[in-house]
Amino acid sequence: MSQASQNHPGQGHALLLLELDGAGAHPAAWRASRSRPEAVLTPARLRDVILAAESAGFHGATIADGRLPEGPDAAARLNALQRAAFAGPITRSIALIPEVDTVYTEPFHISTQLASLDYVSGGRAGWLVAASTSSADAAAVGRETVRGGRLAQEAADAIEVSRRLWDSWEDDAVIRDVPTGRYLDVDKLHYSDFEGGNYAVKGPSIVPRPLQGQLPVLAPAGLLAPEELVAGAVDGLLVSAPTPELLSAELTETREALAAFGAGAAPALIAELDVVLDARGQAAAERLAALDAHTPWDSTRARFLGTATGLTELLAEVLAVADGVRLHPAVLDTDLEELSRLVLPELRRRGILAPVVLDASFRDQLGLARPASRHAATPAAGN
Amino acid sequence: MSHNPYPNPARESTPSGQLSLGVFFQGVNSGTIWKSAESGSQTDFESFRRLAQTAERGLFSAFFLGEGLRLREHLGRPHALDVAGRPDAQTALAALAAVTSHIGLVATQNTTYNDPADLAHRLSSLDLISGGRAAWNIVTTDNAWTGANFRRGGYLDHADRYVHAEAFVQTAKRIWDAWDEDAVASSPSADRWAAPGAVRRVHHTGRHYTVDVTPGLPRSAQYRPVLFQAGDSPDGRDFAARQADVIFSAHPQLEDALQFRRDIVERTLKAGRGANDVKIMPASEFILAATPEEALEKKAWVRELQIGPQQAIAYLEQFWGRELQGFDPDGPLPEIDPVVEETSETRGSGFHGAKARQLADQWRAEAKEKGLSIRQFVSAKTSRGDSTFTGSYAEVADRLAEYARTGAVDGFNISPWLIPSGLDDIVNHLVPALQERGVYPSEYAGTTLRENLGLATPVRPVAAAEAVANAVRV
Ligand SMILES: Cc1cc2nc3c(=O)[nH]c(=O)nc-3n(C[C@H](O)[C@H](O)[C@H](O)COP(=O)(O)O)c2cc1C
Numbered sequence: 141m142s143q144a145s146q147n148h149p150g151q152g153h154a155l156l157l158l159e160l161d162g163a164g165a166h167p168a169a170w171r172a173s174r175s176r177p178e179a180v181l182t183p184a185r186l187r188d189v190i191l192a193a194e195s196a197g198f199h200g201a202t203i204a205d206g207r208l209p210e211g212p213d214a215a216a217r218l219n220a221l222q223r224a225a226f227a228g229p230i231t232r233s234i235a236l237i238p239e240v241d242t243v244y245t246e247p248f249h250i251s252t253q254l255a256s257l258d259y260v261s262g263g264r265a266g267w268l269v270a271a272s273t274s275s276a277d278a279a280a281v282g283r284e285t286v287r288g289g290r291l292a293q294e295a296a297d298a299i300e301v302s303r304r305l306w307d308s309w310e311d312d313a314v315i316r317d318v319p320t321g322r323y324l325d326v327d328k329l330h331y332s333d334f335e336g337g338n339y340a341v342k343g344p345s346i347v348p349r350p351l352q353g354q355l356p357v358l359a360p361a362g363l364l365a366p367e368e369l370v371a372g373a374v375d376g377l378l379v380s381a382p383t384p385e386l387l388s389a390e391l392t393e394t395r396e397a398l399a400a401f402g403a404g405a406a407p408a409l410i411a412e413l414d415v416v417l418d419a420r421g422q423a424a425a426e427r428l429a430a431l432d433a434h435t436p437w438d439s440t441r442a443r444f445l446g447t448a449t450g451l452t453e454l455l456a457e458v459l460a461v462a463d464g465v466r467l468h469p470a471v472l473d474t475d476l477e478e479l480s481r482l483v484l485p486e487l488r489r490r491g492i493l494a495p496v497v498l499d500a501s502f503r504d505q506l507g508l509a510r511p512a513s514r515h516a517a518t519p520a521a522g523n
Numbered sequence: 524m525s526h527n528p529y530p531n532p533a534r535e536s537t538p539s540g541q542l543s544l545g546v547f548f549q550g551v552n553s554g555t556i557w558k559s560a561e562s563g564s565q566t567d568f569e570s571f572r573r574l575a576q577t578a579e580r581g582l583f584s585a586f587f588l589g590e591g592l593r594l595r596e597h598l599g600r601p602h603a604l605d606v607a608g609r610p611d612a613q614t615a616l617a618a619l620a621a622v623t624s625h626i627g628l629v630a631t632q633n634t635t636y637n638d639p640a641d642l643a644h645r646l647s648s649l650d651l652i653s654g655g656r657a658a659w660n661i662v663t664t665d666n667a668w669t670g671a672n673f674r675r676g677g678y679l680d681h682a683d684r685y686v687h688a689e690a691f692v693q694t695a696k697r698i699w700d701a702w703d704e705d706a707v708a709s710s711p712s713a714d715r716w717a718a719p720g721a722v723r724r725v726h727h728t729g730r731h732y733t734v735d736v737t738p739g740l741p742r743s744a745q746y747r748p749v750l751f752q753a754g755d756s757p758d759g760r761d762f763a764a765r766q767a768d769v770i771f772s773a774h775p776q777l778e779d780a781l782q783f784r785r786d787i788v789e790r791t792l793k794a795g796r797g798a799n800d801v802k803i804m805p806a807s808e809f810i811l812a813a814t815p816e817e818a819l820e821k822k823a824w825v826r827e828l829q830i831g832p833q834q835a836i837a838y839l840e841q842f843w844g845r846e847l848q849g850f851d852p853d854g855p856l857p858e859i860d861p862v863v864e865e866t867s868e869t870r871g872s873g874f875h876g877a878k879a880r881q882l883a884d885q886w887r888a889e890a891k892e893k894g895l896s897i898r899q900f901v902s903a904k905t906s907r908g909d910s911t912f913t914g915s916y917a918e919v920a921d922r923l924a925e926y927a928r929t930g931a932v933d934g935f936n937i938s939p940w941l942i943p944s945g946l947d948d949i950v951n952h953l954v955p956a957l958q959e960r961g962v963y964p965s966e967y968a969g970t971t972l973r974e975n976l977g978l979a980t981p982v983r984p985v986a987a988a989e990a991v992a993n994a995v996r997v
Contacts, residue, residue: 170711177708177716181651181741183620207739212715216707216740219648225617226652229568245641248592248672249611256610260568260618280640282732314566314608318558321833322603329594329601342671344594344601346551348566348608 153494155464155505156484157237157410158193161204161220164475165414165468167213168434172427172471181218183226189472190227193234196480197488197496199505200235201227202268202358202466207276213435221253228261235502237266237358242298243286244277248341251302254355255347263351263501267302269359269374271295296368297336299357304332306354307513308344330515353510356502358410361394370401375506376408378466384442384454387411391461408463408506414443415451416470417478431470441468448482455483459492463506536788536798538930542923542962543976544954545585545629545804545936546578546946550609551595553905554808556828556940557606563943565606568618573943575619578626581950582964584975585627586619587660587771587936588612592636593669597837598846604837613649620653627972628653629751631660634688636673639727640736643695646748647740655744655971659695660751660771663688663759678731685758687731692750692766694727694734699747700983701725701738717741745971746981764790767801768978771936775805775910777922780931802933802976809937810913811948822913825940826902835901842882852898856883856890916948920956927962933976 162180163169170177179185193201205220220238227236236257240250258265271291272278278285286294313328332343358376369377381390391409398406414437416424424445431437444451458465469475487493494505503510548571549555556562563570575586590612595602612630619628628649632642642659650657663684667677679687706721708714727734752759752767763770764787774783780803788798810825812818830838832852839856840847844863861879890900912919926932939945957963968974 170716173711177711177713178741183652183654186652187621215716218652218740219645221614222617222645222648222652225614226621228618228621229572230621244638246636246638246673249637252611253614256614259566259610260615262568276737280734280736281638282734309608316557316562321831323557323606324601324603324608326601326603339674340671340676341673342593346591346594346608347610 152491153507154459154462154487154492155199155408155410155494156197156487157200157202157235157464157466158196158198158476158479159204159466159468160189160193160201160472162208162215162217163473164471165439166416166428166431166437166470167209167211168431168437169471170213170215171434172431173473175473177215181216186218186223186226187230189476190231190234192472192476192480194231196476197484197493198234199464199494199496200237200266200502202237203239205239205270206241206272207274211435221257224265225257225260228257228264231261231264232498233264233496233500235264235266235356235505236261237268237356237502239268239270241270241272241277242295243272243291244281244283245298247298247301247339248305250298251305252345252347254302255306255345255350258350258352258355259347262499263503265350265352266356266358266376266502268378269295269299269357269363271363292363292365292368293337295359295363296365296373297334297338299359299368299373300336301332301334301341302357303354304334304514305341305343305345306350307515308332309347309349310513310516311349311353314348328515349513352501352503353513354503356506356508366397366401369398369407374407375508376410376463378410378412379462380412380440381442382440384413384444384458387413387442387458388461391458395461409461410464410466411458411462412441412466412468413454413458414439414441414468414470415475415479416443416445417451417475418447419474419478427474428470437470439468448478448486452483452486455487456490456492459487536784536930538928539799539933539977540927540930540962541964541977542927542932542957543584543804543934543964544578544581544949545587545627545934546574546583547587547589547806547936547938548574548942549606549938550589551591551605551607552938553605553834554829554938554940555606555942556825558828558831559941561941561944565942566608566610568615570943571610571615571619572622574939574946575623575626577943577946577950579623581946581954582967583626584934585629585658585936585972586616586623587629588615588631589660590631590633590662592633592664593672598840598844602837604834613645616657617649617652620649620656624654625656625967625970625975627656627658627749627975629658629660629749631662631753633662633664634691635663635665635679635684636669636675638732638734639691639694640698640725640734640738643698644739646695647699647738647743650743650745650748651740655973657743658749658751658769658972660753661688661692661767662753675731683730685754685762687729689762689766690727690729694725694729696747696766697725697727698736698738699742700981702741704742704983706741743971745973749972749976749978760787761790761794763787764796764801765794768973769802769804769933769976772803772805772932773910774803775807775912775932775935777926777929777931779909780805780926781929784931800979802978804934804936805932806910807935807937808911808940809919809949809953810911810940811916811919811953813915815915815918818914818918822911829940830898830902830905832898835898838901838905839897842879842886844879850897853896856887856897856900858887916952916956920953920960923957924960924962 224236310328616628670677752763
C-alpha cells in the first residue's frame, strides 16, 4: 500500500521519468530519426535507447502499449512489457514501467507477467495502468467495448487481482526443507479468491512473490475513483494540465483533493510534460512545425517548446510541487541527447533530483518501504 | 559401413544425419534436484541466464520454458514436495533475448486461456525483439480447475480442445501472414510508415468467440514464430501434422522413436505436407560421466535425490486419495484401500482417471511379486527410464549418432535435473563428442531459429484463398 510520500518535492528527491516509445512521442518522429523506420522494432535499437536513457540519469522509463492512431505515420509497436523485460538484464538503475491495459487482457496473465518483469530486472519493475477505450481492442478479443464507469471498475479490479496474486506467496514460502522433503511451506501460499463484477480469479499465483513484494503501480489521474486512490490502489498518479503554466496549480489542487479525501494514503504525483527542444541549430517551434506538417501532435499534456535552459527552469519550478516529472520527448534521437547533455546535469547540480543508485528497487526510488504480504503473520505472533 | 538394422522410417523421409539440442528449463516438476548443495535458485534470473548462455555456447537450437496456469495441488492443497513457481514464459524469454544472440526462445503457451489476437501479437513481438528466434510450444490444457483463474472460466469441453486449438492456430497464422513482405518504409523520407494496403484485416468467427483485428506487427527475420506442439493423443498428432513445425515428443527410445517417426510422417503426408516438414525432438534426461560405472553411480545418486521417502508416500497418496503418512516408505504398499473411485494424479500434471481400487490391487500384487518397498516401487514407476540416457560421454554419443543416422529424431530436448549447472557436462563433453562423430553442427547455421532447425520459410497463402478463408466460418 502506498504511504504518504516521504519525498518532499523539491528537496533533492525528485524523480525524472522518460516516456520511451518508438522513435519519440511525436507521431512523425520516425521522419526525423537517424535510423531506418523498421529500426524501432529491432533489438539493437531498443538496447541503444534504453542505455542512452539510463546513462542520461533518468530514474525510470515508461513504455507505451497499444495500437498507434491510424494515418500515414502509424508505426508498429512492440509489446511494452516485453520491451521492459528486454531492458531488464542490460540495465542497473533505471526503473522499467510498461503500460499494460486492464480491460481486454487477462488479469492473471498481467499479474504473472509483471511479477516476472520484477525478477528479470532485479526489482526495478513498475506498472503504468491503462484502460483501453478502443473498440478495435474490444473487437480483437470479441468483446463489447467497455465505457464510462466500467472502465474505472475494470482497472481497479485488475489492480486488485494483481496485488492479491503478488501477495499470494509469502516471502518465505519456498523453504527447501530437506528433512521433511518439502520445497514449499503450503501454509504460506494463499488463494486470492477475487470476485469482481465480471469475473473471478482463484489463485494462488504461479510465480513466487515479486522481488519488491508489490510492484509500484502508476495510473493517470482521473482514471480511478477517489475511493480507490484513498484505499491505496496506486503508488503514483500522472498529473496533466493543458499548459506548462497550469501544471503547478493542477498538482497543488490534486494534492489538496487527495488530502481532503483523507486516510493519509497519498500517491506520488508525477507531472506530465511534452518536450520539444531547440537542437542542432533549429528552433523547437520550427522542428515541431516540420513534424506537424506530416501529422499534428495531438496531446492533452502540457507542452514545452524552447531552450534547454528554459526547460530546466520550468522543471525546477514544477518539481517544487511534484514528486516527479515524466517527459515525453518529441524525437528521441534529438531531444534525449539535449536532455542528457544540458538539462539533467543542471538539475542534478542544483540538487533537485534524487540520486541514481545502482540496483535500487523502484520502490526505493519512490521512497516506499517493501511491504510484507497481507497474509504474513506479524513477527510477534511467530510461526 | 555396417548393415543398417533400422531401415528408413518411411521411404519418403530423409534423415538429415544431424541432431539439434534444446534445453527445457523445468519450472514445476519432481525431476529437478533441489536438495543438493549444487542446486541453485529456480526463480533468480541468473539461473535462466546461466542455462541459456551455456546452451548457446553448446550451439543449442532452443531454450524452452514450460507453463502451468494453476499451481499444482495435492489432496486439495498446493503441492509441497516438488519444485514450483516460475516466471511467465514470454517475459523471461524477452529478457533472455537481450543476453543471447542465436539460441531459439520457446514459450509454452496455452490455447485455451489466451485470446488469439493477443497471443499472436505478443509472440510476434517476442520474435522481433529476439531478431527472429521465437517459438510457441502449443499446449491445450483445459479444465474448469485451471479456468478458475481466467475471465472465461472453464468454458471448453475436453473433447473440443484440439478443435479449438486448431482454429486458434489458424487464426494466429493468418495474423502473422497479414503483413506483406517489405510493408515497412525503407527510409524516413517515405510517404507512409507502412505501405498502403500492405496489411490485411483478419476476421474469425468461432464457437467460443470472434476475432476481428488488423494485425499490428510486420514479419520477423524468420517470417513468424516457429510452432512446436506437445501432446501425444491421436488428435494431438494429427494437429501437429497439420500445423506444427516441430513436435516436442515423449518418445526418445530408439525403436519407439522410429515408430513415432513413421506415424508422424504418415500423418504429415496425409495432411498434404512434405515428409520432413515436421521435426521431432523428444523430451530427455542425460546422466553422464567419464566412465560407464561412474555414470551408473551418478544415476543412483540422482534418483535418490529426486524420489525421497516423502515423495514416495505422496505419489501413492494421489492414487489413494488419502493421507498415507503413517506408512513406512521402506515397507510394503498400504493394504488399506483408496477412498476415491477414480484416481486423479496431482492436479496440474494431468489426470489419470483409472479405477482406483483396481489400480491399488494391481500395484500391490506387482510390488509383492518383485519384492519392492514403497520407495523402490515408486522409484521404478516414476523413473523416467524411457527418456534417460545414462553412460559415458563416448557411449552416449555413439547411441545418439545412431539416432542421427536412422533419422529417428531431429534432436533432443534436454531437461536438466540440476539448475543452473545442469548443462555444463553436456556442453563440455557430449557436444564435442557428437561433433567428432559428425552429427552435430560446429557453428550456428544462421541467426534465426528457423535457420538453425533447418526449417523452410513459410509461404504466404495466395490472396484468393485468403479472401475465401476470410469469408468462411472456420
Ligand atoms: C514433452 C511434453 C511437454 C509438455 N509440456 C507442457 C507444459 O509445459 N504445459 C502444459 O500445460 N502442458 C504441457 N504438456 C501437455 C500437452 O500440451 C497436452 O496438454 C497433454 O499432453 C494432453 O494432450 P494429448 O491428449 O494430446 O496428449 C506437455 C506434453 C509433452 C508430451
